[in-house]
Amino acid sequence: MSSELSKVELLAMIKQYNKNNSDKIKNIDKMKKEEIMQICQKYNIIPTNVDNDIKINLSNISKKHLLQDIELFFLKKGQPLPKEINQMKRNQLVEYMEENEIEHYTQSMIIEEIQKYNKQNHDKNVIYYNIMCYDNVNIDEIDNDNLEQFIKNNNLDENIDNLQATSIFLSKIYSSLEEFCKNTNNEYKPHKLKSFPKVIQYIDLLITKKRR
Secondary structure, three states: OHHHOOHHHHHHHHHHHHHHOOOOOOOOOOOOHHHHHHHHHHOOOOOOOHHHHOOOOHHHOOHHHHHHHHHHHHHHOOOOOOHHHHHOOHHHHHHHHHHOOOOOOOHHHHHHHHHHHHHHHHHHHHHHHHHHHHOOOOHHHOOOOOHHHHHHHOOOOOOOOOHHHHHHHHHHHHHHHHHHHHHOOOOOOOOOOOOHHHHHHHHHHHHHHHHO
């Protein structure tokens, strides 16, 4: 963890140390990151729980990292990054983070969070794919806090390489079905959750109706 800390974060730790101790560490601003790291290790400054114990001054963080923090904030909420964020200056990003209580993430935290939410999005796509192809998911039983276990418990198909193509294909089928019903004066009331089994059943009802 400590090797992944930025120079700004290491400096923040030393400044905190200087504030609480009479034996001050001087001339740190001109030091290289490797030298600062050695000092932190020498004085045992780096706490076990780095992420929670260090208060970072956002004004010292680069614009690139501030944008990463905000992007991750919206990723966790399942929302896209607002377009205006990329147009903001660094001081505006700092104000935005402070107003919205957005946390600054170390590089290791960013990697961990991105992996976590990428996995969560993957699991959601697995469930979505199974609904489309097999209609084999009871949405009332889905535990959003444990999607991986839900997938295993229900033996869902995890091969979703064709997810996008399948979604487009199904959407086109439903659009064609809606147009057909409109042109033939048939009632069109598809289920909210679209799937191949449902649309096949719907078409079968239309054919059966026609035979009568």
